[in-house]
Structure formats: structure tokens, C-alpha cells
Amino acid sequence: MPPFSSDPCPFRRRRKDARPAELLEAALALFVEKGFAATRSEEVARAAGVSKGTLYLYFPSKEELLKAVIQHFMGTEIETGIQEAAAADGPVAEVMETLLVNWWTRIYEGPASGVFKLMITEVRNFPDIGEFWVERVVAPGHAIVSGLIRRGIDRGEFEVDDVDSAVHSILMPLILECVHKHSFMACGIGKEIEIDPIAFMHAHLKLVFRGMAARPPAPAPAGGRKAGQAA
Amino acid sequence: MPPFSSDPCPFRRRRKDARPAELLEAALALFVEKGFAATRSEEVARAAGVSKGTLYLYFPSKEELLKAVIQHFMGTEIETGIQEAAAADGPVAEVMETLLVNWWTRIYEGPASGVFKLMITEVRNFPDIGEFWVERVVAPGHAIVSGLIRRGIDRGEFEVDDVDSAVHSILMPLILECVHKHSFMACGIGKEIEIDPIAFMHAHLKLVFRGMAARPPAPAPAGGRKAGQAA
Amino acid sequence: MPPFSSDPCPFRRRRKDARPAELLEAALALFVEKGFAATRSEEVARAAGVSKGTLYLYFPSKEELLKAVIQHFMGTEIETGIQEAAAADGPVAEVMETLLVNWWTRIYEGPASGVFKLMITEVRNFPDIGEFWVERVVAPGHAIVSGLIRRGIDRGEFEVDDVDSAVHSILMPLILECVHKHSFMACGIGKEIEIDPIAFMHAHLKLVFRGMAARPPAPAPAGGRKAGQAA
Amino acid sequence: MPPFSSDPCPFRRRRKDARPAELLEAALALFVEKGFAATRSEEVARAAGVSKGTLYLYFPSKEELLKAVIQHFMGTEIETGIQEAAAADGPVAEVMETLLVNWWTRIYEGPASGVFKLMITEVRNFPDIGEFWVERVVAPGHAIVSGLIRRGIDRGEFEVDDVDSAVHSILMPLILECVHKHSFMACGIGKEIEIDPIAFMHAHLKLVFRGMAARPPAPAPAGGRKAGQAA
DNA sequence: TATGAATGAGGTTTCATTCAT
DNA sequence: TATGAATGAAACCTCATTCAT
Structure with a gap:
């Protein structure tokens, strides 16, 4: 002593x-x-x-x-996303743009991006970590975005047939960018078709928001059918 | 003998x-x-x-x-895609819709979908198989879609800021669906937010094509409503 | 039929x-x-x-x-040696020289030389093939040479302290040449100190026969001690 | 740390x-x-x-x-031999006798004897270990003995036609005894013709030295007896 | 008689885990 | 608390031998 x-x-x-x-x-x-x-x-x-x-x-x-x-690197970024989403106000497209860009830039650059790849590669060997991941990351993330889309629809800013599909259309490329960072990009393969992830994020969101945007009420073209989109 | x-x-x-x-x-x-x-x-x-x-x-x-x-299951589906893309004619959005739905349904349901996951999980350990993959699958696939988008732009059907980004916006969710099929979906995890892949494919393409569709020439900016969305 | x-x-x-x-x-x-x-x-x-x-x-x-x-390539050369040894006549050193040169040249050049190496490398794993080898090859070969040496002693041509040792002195270099042919020489190693096996055989026999040769009866040099050799 | x-x-x-x-x-x-x-x-x-x-x-x-x-058990005994050879003085046959008996007894009884067999059995599968062996063991050993023989010739103690052949005549039986120890002798085969290795070493050296010894100057060719032997 | 596809025991090597210090 | 020598189960791969043809 x-x-x-x-x-x-x-x-x-x-x-x-x-x-x-x-x-x-x-x-x-x-x-x-x-x-x-x-x-x-x-x-x-x-x-x-x-x-x-x-x-x-x-x-x-x-x-x-x-x-x-998995547990250590998992939930942190999602939670900040939820808080930011709740706090933000204004035109939904702008809110979402700001939120997603900030949020996803942090995710992409931080360790969470690696966890996306890790989950994909290991879920089938360790399914219980998958449950946890879905419950704590995927579902909340999905909820944030679908909540925002629904807010946009309610406000008349968006016209969306299937909200869940739209969430996937928005998030999946962002997720795959994370995975890409830790697979092909990490070994310098496929540089020819590689694009800057942040620039892509902006272009992607712009395109998707344009796809969800409410159309002007069809100014007056005689027959009341709306001009719609192609496919 | x-x-x-x-x-x-x-x-x-x-x-x-x-x-x-x-x-x-x-x-x-x-x-x-x-x-x-x-x-x-x-x-x-x-x-x-x-x-x-x-x-x-x-x-x-x-x-x-x-x-x-990798070599065995790799290139087959891509090649059929190329031929179909070249052969098709008509309004580009319809051609693309048909092509992508047929093509990707085959890919999603066939063994190629697994190869997507396999490449992601193993490139960093075996980089040379990655080179081959990019050259034989990723680059041709990208070229098919960007070619069609450009055709749509030329015909006045599409308005697209960044063609390469648009290709990613279109294809990445389809790719991630393939990966998903062989990771979470295969062990029955995340059913809550799971959506039917074929239904999603249609909804996704519809949303993206709407986002790329050329706008009618702005009939007359009478009312003060803003036409597009922010970003 | x-x-x-x-x-x-x-x-x-x-x-x-x-x-x-x-x-x-x-x-x-x-x-x-x-x-x-x-x-x-x-x-x-x-x-x-x-x-x-x-x-x-x-x-x-x-x-x-x-x-x-082993059985196939073993005994043949020995038997011809025995017959030639029995048939030959004349000064023993000449008979032995002729016999050994002919006999060993055939052995060295034929497959039997390989069997020497094979026996050395494998006896301890397959002792029963060793018994056979000693009985059918080593013992008869030893007997031929010791018989000739003894004939030389009887005729007053040789003076040999220990006949069995002399047999070893004569034969061991010949055997080791065979082994050498299939070990170092076969992979071109040790060329610096390598000598032509046939030339060596002659030089070796000449040296050994000189070592076994009977001395002249000490002509008469006063004190009866013979001048002898050192060791 | x-x-x-x-x-x-x-x-x-x-x-x-x-x-x-x-x-x-x-x-x-x-x-x-x-x-x-x-x-x-x-x-x-x-x-x-x-x-x-x-x-x-x-x-x-x-x-x-x-x-x-191979490297561990290889060179040690050779080096002591070199030193002893350089240090010794006196009649060359005696020096050689002493040197070889001491040296070879140590080799025969130590692990180096096994390395002889190992080299023979494995050179063709691993030729690079053979290079090393020749350079570090065979060549130095040969040099020691040929140096001593030449010293004996210079001093008029030896008459030797071909020094390199004589080295082989001296050393090969000693080497083969080592190999023999680890092949036939180790499994108790061929006892009938086996001889005590140390006794053989002495007898062998005696015989070879007698074969190399300088002759007295032929006192006077009086009687008609022929002095030497044929070959 | 001749073949060579197929087998599986057995060899070399790796690596998660333990434990004495 | 930290180490790293030691272990042995288990992985990759080989090859003597069999057997349907």
C-alpha cells in the first residue's frame, strides 16, 4: 500500500x-x-x-x-441525422438537400461508410448483427427520408407515386457510393468511369428531386389531362 | 493410346x-x-x-x-444488353424502360446478381479480377445507358445536366438491389422495409425518367409560381 | 472363337x-x-x-x-564379374586391373550405378530390399575382389595386412563414383573438383596396387631393417 | 512495450x-x-x-x-581441419595420418556424417544447397588433402602421378563410410562384411600411403626380379 | 488390356486461442 | 495489464489407388 x-x-x-x-x-x-x-x-x-x-x-x-x-460504429451518424431532420424547416426540397448533403458527406467520409460494406459482406455469416443494423440504422434512416418526402407531398411540393420506392431511389446510390469507396475505389480500379462522390451526390439529388417535383397545375391546355412524363 | x-x-x-x-x-x-x-x-x-x-x-x-x-458468370448478360440496346427504336424513354426492365430482370434473377456481391467483397483481395470486371461489365453497361441518355437528349426527350451522374442514378439502385438480394434479403432480415424488386425497378425508372424529362417550353411565365425546385 | x-x-x-x-x-x-x-x-x-x-x-x-x-537391375553385372574373374589367368595385378576396369566401366555406365544410389537412399525405409542387395551384390562382389587379392598374396605378388580393408579401399571409391554420377554430377554441381571417372579408376587402381605390391626382398643393406613407408 | x-x-x-x-x-x-x-x-x-x-x-x-x-551442420568440422593441417609439422605421412584420423573420427561420429548422406539423397531435388556444400565443404576438404600431398611430394616423401585422383582415393572411402553408417549399418544389414570404421580408416590410410610413398633409388638392378607391378 | 476420372487419407501450413511469465 | 511462445483443430492441397468404361 x-x-x-x-x-x-x-x-x-x-x-x-x-x-x-x-x-x-x-x-x-x-x-x-x-x-x-x-x-x-x-x-x-x-x-x-x-x-x-x-x-x-x-x-x-x-x-x-x-x-x-458493428455496434461501435453504427448508430452515431444516424442519430444526428434524425435530429437535424426534425429541427429543419423551410421548403422540403431545400431542407432535404441540405440535410442529405451534410449528413451523407459525414457518413461517406467517416467510418460508417465502411460499415455499409462490412454489413453486406458479413450478414449472411452473422445474421444477428444484421437485425441490429436494420433496426438501428436502416429503418431510422429510411424513416427520416420518407418522413421528409411525405412532408413535401403534404405541402404540395412533391408528387410521388410510391414513397418507399422513392426513398430507395434516393438513398441506394448514396449507400453504393460508400460501398464503392471501400471496394473498387480503394484499389484504384475503374478510374475511367469514376466520378467525384460529392459532385455525384448533388447531381443525383437534383435529378431525383426533379423527378419528384410537383408539376405546375397544367396551365390550361384545353383537355384537362396533365402532360405527364414519358415512361 | x-x-x-x-x-x-x-x-x-x-x-x-x-x-x-x-x-x-x-x-x-x-x-x-x-x-x-x-x-x-x-x-x-x-x-x-x-x-x-x-x-x-x-x-x-x-x-x-x-x-x-468470375469469368464464367460475368459478361454474358451484358452482351445481350448491348445488342438489344442497339436494335431498339422509338421514344427513348420507352426504349430504355423496356430494355432496362428486361435486361435487369434477367440479371437480378440470374447468377450475375451474385457476381455483383462477389466483386464488391473480393476486389480488394484480388484486384486483378476487378480490372477485368470493370472492363468487361461495368464500362460496357455504363456505355449502353449513357448512349441511350444521349440519344434522348439529341431527340429532345431528355434534359440532363451530367450524363455520367444520371447513369449512376439509374443503375446504382439496380445494382444494390442485386447485392441486397444476396445479403440481407437472403437471410430474411429487414422485411419491414423490403420492397418487391421488380415493382421497385419500375417505380425507380419512372421517377428517374421524370427527373430527366424535357420540360414543355414554359407556356408563359404568367403566375408567380416557381417552376422547378431549389438545388 | x-x-x-x-x-x-x-x-x-x-x-x-x-x-x-x-x-x-x-x-x-x-x-x-x-x-x-x-x-x-x-x-x-x-x-x-x-x-x-x-x-x-x-x-x-x-x-x-x-x-x-531393385531385383531387376541388381544382380546381372555381378554375375558376369564372377565368371570373368574365375576365367582369367596371369599376374594377379594385371588380371584385377583388366577385370575391374571392364566390370566397373559397365556398371558405371549402366543402370546398376543408379541402384547404388537407390539402395543408399532407401534401405532404411525398406530394409528387406537391403538384405537381398547385400546377399546378391555386395557379398559376391566383395568375394570376387578378396579372392583375387588372396590369390595375389599366395603368388607372392601382394603384401596386404587386412584383406577386407583392402577390398573396401579398392571398391569404395568406385561405388562412390557411381553415386556421385547420380547426385552431384547429374545436376552439374562441383565441376571444379570433378574428375573423369574412367581416368580416375585407372589412377586409383594404380595407386592401390602399388600400395599392395610386394616389396623386393630387401637386397642386402647391412642392418636387416627394411626402409618401409612412414605411417 | x-x-x-x-x-x-x-x-x-x-x-x-x-x-x-x-x-x-x-x-x-x-x-x-x-x-x-x-x-x-x-x-x-x-x-x-x-x-x-x-x-x-x-x-x-x-x-x-x-x-x-544443411547450413547448420555443414562447415564446422572442415574449418577445424584446415587449421590443424596448417599448424602441423613433421614427416607428411605422419602429419596426414594424424590429421585425417582425428578429423575424420570427429566427422564420422558427429552429425556431419549424416549430412553426407543427406546431400547425396537431396541434391537433385534442391540443387542450390549442393552449390553451397561444394563450396564450403567439398572444395576446402579437397584442398587440405591435396595441399598435404603436394607438400609430401615437395619433400621427396611421396611419388604421385595425379594428385587429384589420389585425394579421391584417400577421401572417398572415408566419405562412403559416413554414408554407410547412416544407411546399411543403421539398419543392421550386411554385418557379414562390415568392418570397424576406425580400424578400416587406419588400414586404408596405411595402404594408400604405401601406394604414394617414394621408392628408394633402386639400389642397383643386380638380380633379374622385376621391381614393381604391372598397371 | 488400357484409360483416366474419381476418391479420400494424409501431408503441409495457418491461425484463433490459451497461458506462463 | 501485456506479452508472445505454444498449441492443435482445421484449412488447403496431393497423390496412391480404384474402377467403370
Whole structure:
């Protein structure tokens, strides 16, 4: 019992506290890069600057590490999205544009983008992490966007046949951009047809909003049928 | 060399000829389901109804099997798409609608849909198969659609700011549907927000074509309503 | 029962009769080159111009093939040596020189040289083939040479302390030359210190015979001690 | 990196340091006994008292283990021979006798004797280890002996037609004795004609030295007896 | 008699996990 | 708390042998 041993080694203490997060980051990066099965647990440990054994002090198995990774990097961005969506006001298309651009730029640039790929590659091997993901990320995200679309319809700004389909039309390219970032783009393949993800996001939203936009009330062309769109 | 036997064993010969395709099908299914690294080569063999050793009579290693799978299931659907696109005539939106619905339904329902997932999960481990994929599938597919869009612009049917972005807006949801089929949908997760892929395809194309449709020449800006939407 | 079917196919019949010998030759060459364990039975078959299955029509297993190889290539040269040794007459050193040069040249150049290496590499894995070898090759060979040395001693031509050691001094370099031919020399290693095997055989025998030669009866140099050699 | 532990685990450290040598010894014994291809890597591990996996902590593959074995057990005895040869003085036959007996007894009794057999059995499969062996063992050994013979010639003690051949006559039986120790002798075959290796070494050297010894200047060709032997 | 497709035991190698220090 | 040597189950792959043709 030495008098000053209440915090025997502040340096190591700080390391210790940071360890789980460091390991989770390293694990995310490697699982996204190589896939869960092809990543050796020692690689994760080394990437986090610790030894094999230390990993097992924090996570009881490689599979539990995967689940911890998913949970750790999952919900954060979605929640901020929900709050922003609720807080915003004004013309819905503008609100959505602002919201989606901010929100998705953060997602695309942060670790969450990797989780999209990880979920796709690993759900069938670990279905329970999928349940969690849908409940905590996919469903809320879908709800935010469909809520906004419905608000636009109510306000007469949008004309949309099938709101759920429209949500998919809006979000799926954004999701696939995230996946793309961690697959083809990460190994420099397909540069010929690659486009800047942020520029694409703007162009995509513009196109989709134009597709959802309410038409002017058909100024007066005799027969009352609206001019509609082609297909 | 027995002197008089041009076809020494027709039965075995027929099995031998069929084996590679059987193995490739089994391999595709398992690689898509579990990922390359998590699939044991004996599983592939058993799924094809042969023993471990037989697999190695036809493919020198598990990695070569993967490459053969990609090559085998890759380009076929794209080529039919190209021909149909060239042959079709009429209003571009209708042509595209017909083409994409037929083409993508075949892709979605056939083995090619799995290859999309497989490519995403494995490119970073086997970059050379990615090169091939982009060159033989992604680039031609992109070219078909951008060609049609440009034809629509030339004919005055479409107004599109950025053709390449529009191609992505059109195709990415279709691709992600394929991936989805083999990830979440395959393990019955996320049913709440799942939508019928064919119905979605129609709704998606309708929305996007509406977003690309040329506007009537603005009959006369009488009333102060703003015609378009913000972004 | 067609009238002329007693020998239905003279060509194949001839092939069939030659098969075992062809297989044994191919097997010897490969076993000597790579060792028994490292030689695949299909390699033997292919080298003999037949298929894997055919090998098993003539030899029930790879191990039996090895035993057959030993037996086939073993004793022949020894027997001719014995006959020549018995038939020869004249000064023993001359007889031995002639005998050994002829005999060993045939052995060195023929397949028997390989069997020396094969025995060395495989006895410990297949001791029973060793018994056979010693009884049929080593012991008779030793007996021929020791018989000749003893004849030389009896005739006053040789002075030899230990006949068995002298046999080893004579034969071991010849044996090792055979082994060398199939190890280092076969892969072109050690050319710097390599010597022509036939030239070496002559030089070696000359040196050894000089070492065994009877000394003249010490002409008369006062004190009866003979000048002798050092060691 | 724990801050204050320069030698974190002395016990394990000591085992780790000893492991490679233990594994190399076990590997040499087994490779010499059964041949490289017929030895299972697990056998090597078990013989060294560790598990299969541990072997691969120290050597990346079975083939690398073989190379390490060769390098580890190769050159040591040769170097002591060189030094002793340089240091010795006196009548060359005596010097050589002493040197060769001491030197070769150590070689015969030590692990180097096994390496002779190993080289013979494996050069053709791994030619690069042969280069090393010739350069580091065969050539220096040859040089020691030929140097001594030349010294004997210079001093008028020896008369030798072909020095290189004489080196072979001297060394080849010694080498073959080493090989013999690990082939026939090790499985108790051929006892009838087996001789004590040390006794043989003495007898062999005596015979060869007698064959190389300078003749007295032919005191006076008085009596008609012919002095030498034919060949 | 000859073939070569097929098998599966067995070999080499990897890697998640444990545990003594 | 941290290490890394050690383990052994399990993966990939080979090859002796069989057998339908």
C-alpha cells in the first residue's frame, strides 16, 4: 500500500482506456479491407499497436470483436441525422438537400461508410448483427427520408407515386457510393468511369428531386389531362 | 493410346464435360453466400456432388476457382444488353424502360446478381479480377445507358445536366438491389422495409425518367409560381 | 472363337511384353533422380508412355514396384564379374586391373550405378530390399575382389595386412563414383573438383596396387631393417 | 512495450533460444534416416518435443528447414581441419595420418556424417544447397588433402602421378563410410562384411600411403626380379 | 488390356486461442 | 495489464489407388 498508488501509472492508464477504441478502429479498417474471415486477429492487434494476447483481454473472441465493431460504429451518424431532420424547416426540397448533403458527406467520409460494406459482406455469416443494423440504422434512416418526402407531398411540393420506392431511389446510390469507396475505389480500379462522390451526390439529388417535383397545375391546355412524363 | 477408340468412354466423358460448370455454379453460390475466405473448398466440392480431390482435377487452386467463377458468370448478360440496346427504336424513354426492365430482370434473377456481391467483397483481395470486371461489365453497361441518355437528349426527350451522374442514378439502385438480394434479403432480415424488386425497378425508372424529362417550353411565365425546385 | 485369334494383336502383344521392362526402367530413373517418396507413380507411368492405371496392372503398389526395380537391375553385372574373374589367368595385378576396369566401366555406365544410389537412399525405409542387395551384390562382389587379392598374396605378388580393408579401399571409391554420377554430377554441381571417372579408376587402381605390391626382398643393406613407408 | 521490462520472460526466452537447435537436430536425424520427402514435418516437431505449429514459428516451411539443417551442420568440422593441417609439422605421412584420423573420427561420429548422406539423397531435388556444400565443404576438404600431398611430394616423401585422383582415393572411402553408417549399418544389414570404421580408416590410410610413398633409388638392378607391378 | 476420372487419407501450413511469465 | 511462445483443430492441397468404361 504505497501512499500514491491510487492511479499507479497514468500513462498506461490512459493507454488502457484508449485500447478498446484503438482496437475497434483497427478491426473496422481491416475487416472492411479484407473481410472478416480473411483478417487474422494478430493483424488487428498489430495495427492497434498491441500484441495478440492483449486483443483477447478486451474481446473474448474474433467474432465478438466483429459484433463490437458493428455496434461501435453504427448508430452515431444516424442519430444526428434524425435530429437535424426534425429541427429543419423551410421548403422540403431545400431542407432535404441540405440535410442529405451534410449528413451523407459525414457518413461517406467517416467510418460508417465502411460499415455499409462490412454489413453486406458479413450478414449472411452473422445474421444477428444484421437485425441490429436494420433496426438501428436502416429503418431510422429510411424513416427520416420518407418522413421528409411525405412532408413535401403534404405541402404540395412533391408528387410521388410510391414513397418507399422513392426513398430507395434516393438513398441506394448514396449507400453504393460508400460501398464503392471501400471496394473498387480503394484499389484504384475503374478510374475511367469514376466520378467525384460529392459532385455525384448533388447531381443525383437534383435529378431525383426533379423527378419528384410537383408539376405546375397544367396551365390550361384545353383537355384537362396533365402532360405527364414519358415512361 | 488404344488403337481404335476415338471416344473411349462416352459416359465419363459427359460427366467430365459437365463438371466444370457444376463446380462453378456451386462455387458461385457458396462464395456469394459466405465469402471466398469463409468457404471451404470441400464445401464447394460437396455442393457439386463430388469429392475434395475432384475439384482439384478441374481447378488448380481455390483462388483460380474464384477467378474462373468470375469469368464464367460475368459478361454474358451484358452482351445481350448491348445488342438489344442497339436494335431498339422509338421514344427513348420507352426504349430504355423496356430494355432496362428486361435486361435487369434477367440479371437480378440470374447468377450475375451474385457476381455483383462477389466483386464488391473480393476486389480488394484480388484486384486483378476487378480490372477485368470493370472492363468487361461495368464500362460496357455504363456505355449502353449513357448512349441511350444521349440519344434522348439529341431527340429532345431528355434534359440532363451530367450524363455520367444520371447513369449512376439509374443503375446504382439496380445494382444494390442485386447485392441486397444476396445479403440481407437472403437471410430474411429487414422485411419491414423490403420492397418487391421488380415493382421497385419500375417505380425507380419512372421517377428517374421524370427527373430527366424535357420540360414543355414554359407556356408563359404568367403566375408567380416557381417552376422547378431549389438545388 | 475366330480362327486366327490365338494372337489377336501382335503389335499390342509386343507392347504388352515390353511393358514391365519399360516401366522398370522409367521407375529406376525417377527413383534415382528424385527418391522413392518424392516420385509420383503417375510420373513413372508417363515416363514409360502409359497411363497411371496401366502401371497398376503390372505392379500391385508403388512399393512393390520399387522392389521389382531393385531385383531387376541388381544382380546381372555381378554375375558376369564372377565368371570373368574365375576365367582369367596371369599376374594377379594385371588380371584385377583388366577385370575391374571392364566390370566397373559397365556398371558405371549402366543402370546398376543408379541402384547404388537407390539402395543408399532407401534401405532404411525398406530394409528387406537391403538384405537381398547385400546377399546378391555386395557379398559376391566383395568375394570376387578378396579372392583375387588372396590369390595375389599366395603368388607372392601382394603384401596386404587386412584383406577386407583392402577390398573396401579398392571398391569404395568406385561405388562412390557411381553415386556421385547420380547426385552431384547429374545436376552439374562441383565441376571444379570433378574428375573423369574412367581416368580416375585407372589412377586409383594404380595407386592401390602399388600400395599392395610386394616389396623386393630387401637386397642386402647391412642392418636387416627394411626402409618401409612412414605411417 | 511494457515500460520497465528489458527481459520480460527469461524462462520462455531460454526455451525460445534453444528451440531452433533442437529442431535442427531432430530434423537432421529424421531427414537422414527417412529422407526429406518421407519425413513428415509433424515427426520433426514431435522428435524435438514440440507441436506441429511450433515448428512453423521457427522455420517458414519444410524446405527452409532442410536448408537450415544443411547450413547448420555443414562447415564446422572442415574449418577445424584446415587449421590443424596448417599448424602441423613433421614427416607428411605422419602429419596426414594424424590429421585425417582425428578429423575424420570427429566427422564420422558427429552429425556431419549424416549430412553426407543427406546431400547425396537431396541434391537433385534442391540443387542450390549442393552449390553451397561444394563450396564450403567439398572444395576446402579437397584442398587440405591435396595441399598435404603436394607438400609430401615437395619433400621427396611421396611419388604421385595425379594428385587429384589420389585425394579421391584417400577421401572417398572415408566419405562412403559416413554414408554407410547412416544407411546399411543403421539398419543392421550386411554385418557379414562390415568392418570397424576406425580400424578400416587406419588400414586404408596405411595402404594408400604405401601406394604414394617414394621408392628408394633402386639400389642397383643386380638380380633379374622385376621391381614393381604391372598397371 | 488400357484409360483416366474419381476418391479420400494424409501431408503441409495457418491461425484463433490459451497461458506462463 | 501485456506479452508472445505454444498449441492443435482445421484449412488447403496431393497423390496412391480404384474402377467403370
